Amino acid sequence: MVYDLFDLPHEASLDRAEILKCYSRESLSELIRLRGRAIEERTGFTLDAEIVTPKGHTRWIRITATVECEDDVPVRIFGMKLDITAEKMMYDQIRYLAEFDILTGLPNRAQFQTALQRLPLRSVGGKPLPCFSLTTPSATGRATIASRKRRNGCSRRAREQTSWRALAAMSSRFSSAATTVSKAWPRSPGQ
Numbered sequence: 001m002v003y004d005l006f007d008l009p010h011e012a013s014l015d016r017a018e019i020l021k022c023y024s025r026e027s028l029s030e031l032i033r034l035r036g037r038a039i040e041e042r043t044g045f046t047l048d049a050e051i052v053t054p055k056g057h058t059r060w061i062r063i064t065a066t067v068e069c070e071d072d073v074p075v076r077i078f079g080m081k082l083d084i085t086a087e088k089m090m091y092d093q094i095r096y097l098a099e100f101d102i103l104t105g106l107p108n109r110a111q112f113q114t115a116l117q118r119l120p121l122r123s124v125g126g127k128p129l130p131c132f133s134l135t136t137p138s139a140t141g142r143a144t145i146a147s148r149k150r151r152n153g154c155s156r157r158a159r160e161q162t163s164w165r166a167l168a169a170m171s172s173r174f175s176s177a178a179t180t181v182s183k184a185w186p187r188s189p190g191q
Helices: 016-020 025-043 086-097 107-118 154-161 164-183
Strands: 043-054 058-070 073-083 121-124 129-130 133-135 145-147
Touching: 025 043, 025 073, 058 086, 086 107, 107 154
Parallel strands: none
Antiparallel strands: 043 058, 058 073, 121 129, 133 145
């Protein structure tokens, strides 16, 4: 029931303007866009929206709506709202477990490979050259990527040519070089 979703007393009258104030900025923007398009196209829509009730409870609701027409003229929107907070929390937990190491909380190999696929590559002498820099490996031996977030006309095929082994070799070489530099770097007193 809408009263329960929005933590409203059952005897209260429903005021659309007050209910819309409960939606997060992003959810409200998407709701307005989808609702307008559904009316224009005489269709329906589904939206997962975040709300914060007047009592301060954050919830996720799934709105499924359809536009009712008479003589091809929209006359009303009807639908339902379903509390999907538990479903959303489970999805977020599953996604976290799929993308992060449970012990360290660091991004796992799947995240690393996803980030790697998004990186642009340049071709030098016919060989692909990755356009990223590796930082010093963490205590667990994983390197992190600092993406340059620019596309320089590199094709997807060129990005796919960089293999995991080549990247691991580069990381290993970088780690050795960083260790050598840090040993040779003059330290100030007290370090």
